[in-house]
Amino acid sequence: MKNKRFLNLIVVFFKDTFKNKAEVFFTLLFPVLFLVIFGFVFGSMADDETIENYTFAVYGTSDESIKEYFAPDNVIFYSDYKEMENDVESGKIIIGIDVSDKENIKLIQSKNNENVNKSQWAVISAQNYLKKWITGLKENYFETEQKKVTSGRIQGNNLDYVLTGVIAFSILTGGMFSVIRVFGNYRKLGVIKRFMVAPVKPWEFVLSASVNKIILNLFSVIIIIFLGKIMYNLNYDFNWFLMLFVSVSATLGMMAVGILFLLLFKQTESASNAASLFSTAMTFFAGIYFPISFLPNFLQWIAYILPIKYIGDMIRYCAGIEEMKLSVFYGLNFTFIIVGIIFLVYASKKFVAKEN
Amino acid sequence: MKIKELFTAYTKDSFRQFETVFWAIVFPSLFFIFFVSIFENAFNQENDFNLKAGIYYEKPLTGINKMTFESVFNAEGIPFHFSEYTDKEKGIEDVKKKDIDIFIVFPENFDKLNLKNFDRLNLKFISDKLNVNIDNLQIYTNYTTDSQYAYKIFKSITDEINIAIKNKGELKENFRLEYIGTQEKEFRYRDYLFPSILLMGILTISFFNIPIGMAENIEKGIIKRFSVTPLRGSDFFMGFMLSNLLVVVLSIIVLYFEGYLLKIEPVVYSFKFLSFLFYSIIVCVSFGLLIASFFKKINTAAVFGQIAYQMTIFLSGFYFDTKATPWIIRWYVYFNPVTYMVDGMRNIINGNSVGLQNLIVPAIWLVVSLTVFSFSFKRVMHYEK
Numbered sequence: 001m002k003n004k005r006f007l008n009l010i011v012v013f014f015k016d017t018f019k020n021k022a023e024v025f026f027t028l029l030f031p032v033l034f035l036v037i038f039g040f041v042f043g044s045m046a047d048d049e050t051i052e053n054y055t056f057a058v059y060g061t062s063d064e065s066i067k068e069y070f071a072p073d074n075v076i077f078y079s080d081y082k083e084m085e086n087d088v089e090s091g092k093i094i095i096g097i098d099v100s101d102k103e104n105i106k107l108i109q110s111k112n113n114e115n116v117n118k119s120q121w122a123v124i125s126a127q128n129y130l131k132k133w134i135t136g137l138k139e140n141y142f143e144t145e146q147k148k149v150t151s152g153r154i155q156g157n158n159l160d161y162v163l164t165g166v167i168a169f170s171i172l173t174g175g176m177f178s179v180i181r182v183f184g185n186y187r188k189l190g191v192i193k194r195f196m197v198a199p200v201k202p203w204e205f206v207l208s209a210s211v212n213k214i215i216l217n218l219f220s221v222i223i224i225i226f227l228g229k230i231m232y233n234l235n236y237d238f239n240w241f242l243m244l245f246v247s248v249s250a251t252l253g254m255m256a257v258g259i260l261f262l263l264l265f266k267q268t269e270s271a272s273n274a275a276s277l278f279s280t281a282m283t284f285f286a287g288i289y290f291p292i293s294f295l296p297n298f299l300q301w302i303a304y305i306l307p308i309k310y311i312g313d314m315i316r317y318c319a320g321i322e323e324m325k326l327s328v329f330y331g332l333n334f335t336f337i338i339v340g341i342i343f344l345v346y347a348s349k350k351f352v353a354k355e356n
Numbered sequence: 357m358k359i360k361e362l363f364t365a366y367t368k369d370s371f372r373q374f375e376t377v378f379w380a381i382v383f384p385s386l387f388f389i390f391f392v393s394i395f396e397n398a399f400n401q402e403n404d405f406n407l408k409a410g411i412y413y414e415k416p417l418t419g420i421n422k423m424t425f426e427s428v429f430n431a432e433g434i435p436f437h438f439s440e441y442t443d444k445e446k447g448i449e450d451v452k453k454k455d456i457d458i459f460i461v462f463p464e465n466f467d468k469l470n471l472k473n474f475d476r477l478n479l480k481f482i483s484d485k486l487n488v489n490i491d492n493l494q495i496y497t498n499y500t501t502d503s504q505y506a507y508k509i510f511k512s513i514t515d516e517i518n519i520a521i522k523n524k525g526e527l528k529e530n531f532r533l534e535y536i537g538t539q540e541k542e543f544r545y546r547d548y549l550f551p552s553i554l555l556m557g558i559l560t561i562s563f564f565n566i567p568i569g570m571a572e573n574i575e576k577g578i579i580k581r582f583s584v585t586p587l588r589g590s591d592f593f594m595g596f597m598l599s600n601l602l603v604v605v606l607s608i609i610v611l612y613f614e615g616y617l618l619k620i621e622p623v624v625y626s627f628k629f630l631s632f633l634f635y636s637i638i639v640c641v642s643f644g645l646l647i648a649s650f651f652k653k654i655n656t657a658a659v660f661g662q663i664a665y666q667m668t669i670f671l672s673g674f675y676f677d678t679k680a681t682p683w684i685i686r687w688y689v690y691f692n693p694v695t696y697m698v699d700g701m702r703n704i705i706n707g708n709s710v711g712l713q714n715l716i717v718p719a720i721w722l723v724v725s726l727t728v729f730s731f732s733f734k735r736v737m738h739y740e741k
Contacts, residue, residue: 025659033663037670040685121508128515137522141472144514145492146507148499151452156499273374280383284390321499323452 009200009208017216023181028220031170035224038162039232054122056129057084057093060100069133073125084108094122097130105130154235156321163228164236164319165288168312170220171247172282175254176275178213179344180261183351184268192355206348210255217251218244236319242329243318249333250311252340257307259343262351282308307336358587362595363602366569370599376565381607384557385614388549391675392618396545407506408456409436410447414464421470424520425462428513435509451496457506463491472521547621550611551701552674555694557607558637562644563665564658565600570648571657574736589737597641604637621705629704632714636697639718642725643693649725649732668694693718 017023055074058066059081067075078084081098088096089110096108107126109119132138148155186192195205221243228234257278261271282288285302286309303309310332316322317329370376417425429438439456441447447459468490495510497503573579573596582592615624623629647664651657671678671685672694681689689695700714 020655022655022659025662030662033666036685037666040681124512128512128519131519132515132522135519135523137519140515140518141521142466142469142490142514142518143492144511145494147494147496149448149452149496150498158499158501161499269374273378277378 013212034166054094057096059098070129151323153320164315171250174217175251176258179255179258182209202348202352214251246314249336253336256339256343259347358591359594363598366599380560388553392546410441410456410459412441413462419470457503459496461494558640562640563661566644567648567657571654639722642722645729646725649729693721
């Protein structure tokens with residue numbers, strides 16, 4: 001009987017969730033939107049930044065042998081200087097090279113180029129190619145060979161990094177905002193009071209609401225992983241058992257963060273606003289969408305006190321793109337679970353039992 | 357008089373909401389400082405990289421070879437901190453763990469490069485006769501961006517060494533870098549980012565405050581209540597819009613003050629730039645009214661506003677190049693007017709003229725949005741009476 005009541009409660013919470021378009025969007029579809037945007041934007045970097053080939057414009061010579069010196073990059077010859085300038089300015093060509101006077105070679109670069117870093121590398125490459133062309137160095141005396149190594153089971157790339165970050169962020173927001181809604185908004189709207197006059201125990205209310213949110217988060221994670229695989233042919237190779245474990249433990253941990261905000265701020269709106277701020281800060285400081293090393297040194301320590309950094313690390317471990325000691329992995333998971341349960345028990349007493 | 361009172365009421369209401377003040381005014385300015393402090397160095401030519409490279413010699417180098425590489429490893433201005441390893445496996449492990457960015461392994465026979473130096477002495481026949489084969493310099497990298505950059509930089513250094521061996525280190529560099537568009541100006545990330553942040557603040561109000569505010573007025577029955585007073589629909593509209601425009605203006609003032617402190621390119625104070633900014637505000641606000649025309653419920657307006665906002669700020673070239681994205685999403689880059697607005701502002705900052713497309717595409721959106729909204733507004737006002 002009790003089991004049936006518990007199942008009914010879960011069904012009620014599901015129905016309530018799916019009636020709220022905004023909640024469905026932010027839990028299930030919002031991470032997908034980020035997946036699509038970041039996936040396509042960063043997708044071009046995914047294969048390998050180092051083997052990206054540039055196309056250079058050369059004016060002032062028709063010496064075909066120059067192409068050998070510029071390999072593996074490409075060369076297009078121009079007979080009209082103005083046309084070359086226009087193509088550089090429009091971004092069609094990354095660097096224009098005027099070699100009509102070998103004593104004074106001009107490299108033409110557009111300062112309007114949005115990808116400034118890329119064009120800086122192209123300038124350095126062009127200078128080296130030209131030096132080789134001038135000196136007739138067709139074959140290097142020694143070569144370099146790039147050997148990619150990975151600490152994980154598979155060779156990851158930037159896109160894998162970003163998309164595992166999207167999963168971590170989805171777990172963070174799903175867990176944190178769900179408890180603010182359950183304990184904050186439901187309390188404010190008198191929903192908890194109504195439940196408490198029915199034969200529902202506080203722990204049943206809290207557990208069924210939590211199970212509902214954990215299942216929703218799992219859905220979201222599965223959708224992101226499958227879409228990522230289908231749309232971007234991602235490399236990651238998930239250990240599904242560990243991923244399930246991380247999704248549950250991390251959701252519980254993030255619920256604890258949401259409850260913490262509800263305890264710190266009396267008003268639900270204030271708690272929700274603080275949670276929004278916190279999640280925004282985490283996207284910048286926790287190495288979710290770009291590595292922590294991008295941050296100035298004096299800001300890097302912040303990442304280490306933000307829980308989402310560890311969720312991201314654990315997901316990357318489950319995806320096989322990063323290494324992690326098993327003791328650290330289980331230590332983090334159990335910390336999230338224990339902290340989550342403690343806060344949920346406290347919340348059931350503070351926000352639910354009190355309404356009885 | 358009625359408009360003034362309505363404007364005051366809506367303004368008070370706006371400023372009582374934390375979301376309005378934070379996301380429209382405070383957040384863009386925080387974002388600006390944060391992004392400039394993080395990425396300005398990364399975009400600067402005189403980059404202050406601090407990359408870590410490990411070196412391992414399978415056999416110690418000698419002679420000219422040793423001198424050449426030691427001079428590279430000790431040179432000033434090279435963005436690497438080199439450290440020598442005595443254990444190859446440890447070095448590879450450190451790359452995997454990202455403790456170092458690249459690990460350079462000199463193969464056992466690398467010292468034979470000394471024989472190639474005979475070429476410098478015009479004794480190439482000796483190295484030819486000895487048929488010297490040298491194994492590749494192995495560079496271990498991980499997948500991080502730092503590691504990829506480190507590899508690129510070190511590869512360019514090895515190219516330089518190859519060229520130096522060939523021409524005895526006497527090549528005169530005859531290269532001159534010329535810029536198109538901004539002859540004398542140096543690229544500064546803060547100037548590049550400033551238009552994006554201005555538009556980000558404007559879009560926050562256009563995509564959230566206006567459509568959600570309109571939906572709120574309908575859903576909470578405020579318009580219905582106005583309709584039983586002597587107020588006209590246009591009074592309500594003017595009061596509501598003016599209060600939102602005030603928030604836009606405040607957001608811009610805060611950003612300009614920040615820009616002044618960060619010494620942004622002075623052209624942003626010019627009449628030309630300010631006129632284009634004003635034009636952009638009108639277009640963005642009309643875009644918000646277009647959203648309000650289709651979504652009358654707070655939840656749906658919030659959800660659609662969020663989708664449109666995220667797509668617009670990430671796919672309009674605010675922060676990174678979006679023109680090379682696949683067509684499946686690139687259509688939005690060219691379809692939405694914000695791409696042309698940010699482009700137009702950057703053109704002015706770079707000393708170029710605003711292109712025709714920067715004016716026409718937003719103008720089309722402006723006309724379509726205002727037309728659709730005017731019909732929708734009349735319908736709503738009629739329905740709510």
